[in-house]
Amino acid sequence: MYIDDIQQAIDRCPRQHLLHLPTPLQPLDRLRRQIGGPRIWIKRDDLTGLAFGGNKSRYLEFTLAEALAQGADAVVLSAVVHSNHCRQFAAAAARLGLQAVVVLREDDSAMGRTDPITGNYLLNRLFGARIRLAPAADINAVVAEEMDRLRAAGRRPFTGLSAVLSRVAYIQCSLELSVQCQAQDIRPAAIVIGSGTNSLAGLLAGFALLDTDVTFVGTPQSHLQDPAHAAQHVVRAAMEAIEHLDLRCPAPPQVAQVRVDDSFVGTGFGHLDPPTRDSIHLLARTEGLLVDPAYTGKAFHALLDGVRRGLWPDDGDVLFVHTGGTPALFTYGADLLAANGA
Ligand SMILES: Cc1ncc(COP(=O)(O)O)c(C=O)c1O
Numbered sequence: 001m002y003i004d005d006i007q008q009a010i011d012r013c014p015r016q017h018l019l020h021l022p023t024p025l026q027p028l029d030r031l032r033r034q035i036g037g038p039r040i041w042i043k044r045d046d047l048t049g050l051a052f053g054g055n056k057s058r059y060l061e062f063t064l065a066e067a068l069a070q071g072a073d074a075v076v077l078s079a080v081v082h083s084n085h086c087r088q089f090a091a092a093a094a095r096l097g098l099q100a101v102v103v104l105r106e107d108d109s110a111m112g113r114t115d116p117i118t119g120n121y122l123l124n125r126l127f128g129a130r131i132r133l134a135p136a137a138d139i140n141a142v143v144a145e146e147m148d149r150l151r152a153a154g155r156r157p158f159t160g161l162s163a164v165l166s167r168v169a170y171i172q173c174s175l176e177l178s179v180q181c182q183a184q185d186i187r188p189a190a191i192v193i194g195s196g197t198n199s200l201a202g203l204l205a206g207f208a209l210l211d212t213d214v215t216f217v218g219t220p221q222s223h224l225q226d227p228a229h230a231a232q233h234v235v236r237a238a239m240e241a242i243e244h245l246d247l248r249c250p251a252p253p254q255v256a257q258v259r260v261d262d263s264f265v266g267t268g269f270g271h272l273d274p275p276t277r278d279s280i281h282l283l284a285r286t287e288g289l290l291v292d293p294a295y296t297g298k299a300f301h302a303l304l305d306g307v308r309r310g311l312w313p314d315d316g317d318v319l320f321v322h323t324g325g326t327p328a329l330f331t332y333g334a335d336l337l338a339a340n341g342a
Contacts, residue, residue: 001209001250003175009245010172013165014065018092019057020049022176025184025319031286037307038316041186042289043177046296046324051091051123054084054324055199058169060092063161068096072158074150078103078139080270082111084295084325087120089161090127099155100129101146105136109270110331111294119331163198167241170202171209177319178210186319188214189312193321194299196220196230196260201237203321208253209242217306218260219299222269230260264298264305272335275301280329280336292325293332299323 024047028040048057067075075098079086086102093100102124106112114121114133124131134142143159150157181188191207191214193200200218207214224230238253266273272293279301283289291297303320312318329336 016065025180043321046322056085056088059166062165067158074099074155074157076101076159082120090129094127111270166198167202170199171206174206186317188319189316191319192217192303194295205238205241211250224262231255231258270294292328295325
């Protein structure tokens with residue numbers, strides 16, 4: 001399909017423009033000189049422009065537009081304490097004049113800690129979100145309680161932000177990538193992204209619509225419950241996004257194009273392991289760029305691992321999609337420096 005036709009289908013979705021797009025695509029030449037292998041490019045979705053950026057900003061343009069179209073004046077979201085999603089949500093809500101409520105879950109990683117007040121937790125508070133903390137088992141009950149409280153106060157609250165729109169948002173990202181790759185004569189052998197579901201599925205859908213054959217490596221933040229069917233799940237999610245836009249693919253996305261690899265999770269969500277820490281240091285010291293311990297650092301470890309194992313031809317290109325998450329770095333403090341002589 002032509003880019004313009006796909007863009008027109010996306011443009012039919014309600015949208016509040018909050019971001020600075022397209023985000024840059026830049027080469028990691030100093031890193032390549034150090035580690036060898038293919039040319040490596042980084043798509044800077046940490047620079048989407050809203051509150052330190054990130055992948056969730058893209059879909060908030062669509063899903064909050066739907067909330068506004070339904071007459072909402074308040075929005076409720078739940079996630080882990082240092083959720084990047086909640087931070088971008090609270091910022092977008094502030095920009096759109098919506099009251100944001102975030103229900104935050106503590107866990108056993110730095111991503112689940114409220115003390116000290118730093119990172120995304122601090123930012124949520126700066127954006128004026130109402131914050132509720134709750135144990136995992138009570139999250140749904142607290143969300144329901146907050147919805148009731150808002151209704152009783154005469155507000156029109158909205159929850160249940162749309163997953164399919166986060167894939168549509170990454171179809172948009174694939175259109176940007178396609179233009180950028182053409183302009184710089186890049187033919188990606190693989191695209192690596194720190195996502196096991198929505199952003200990954202959106203990219204897969206976008207490149208299928210564009211009839212461009214690429215393989216994808218997606219790293220989820222937690223261990224997969226059904227690894228044997230993870231790629232199938234992503235293909236199904238991609239098809240749902242294509243159907244949402246009422247488009248048809250020249251050739252539908254294939255399971256063989258997708259590897260969802262949870263071997264970089266380490267001991268669990270938000271746990272910083274030595275190879276992830278080394279990957280964060282290597283990128284910081286060769287390129288002056290930051291990735292985070294929970295999502296993009298683990299995905300970047302996957303990319304480095306692929307280069308070291310010679311998975312991609314040396315005369316080709318590999319693309320890394322930086323999905324953001326950098327404010328979470330501050331929650332890890334000295335753990336980021338341990339054992340690296342930093
Ligand atoms: C920085 C970052 N990268 C990636 C993801 C995963 O995104 P997706 O839900 O599209 O898999 C998240 C989710 O919150 C995130 O915060």
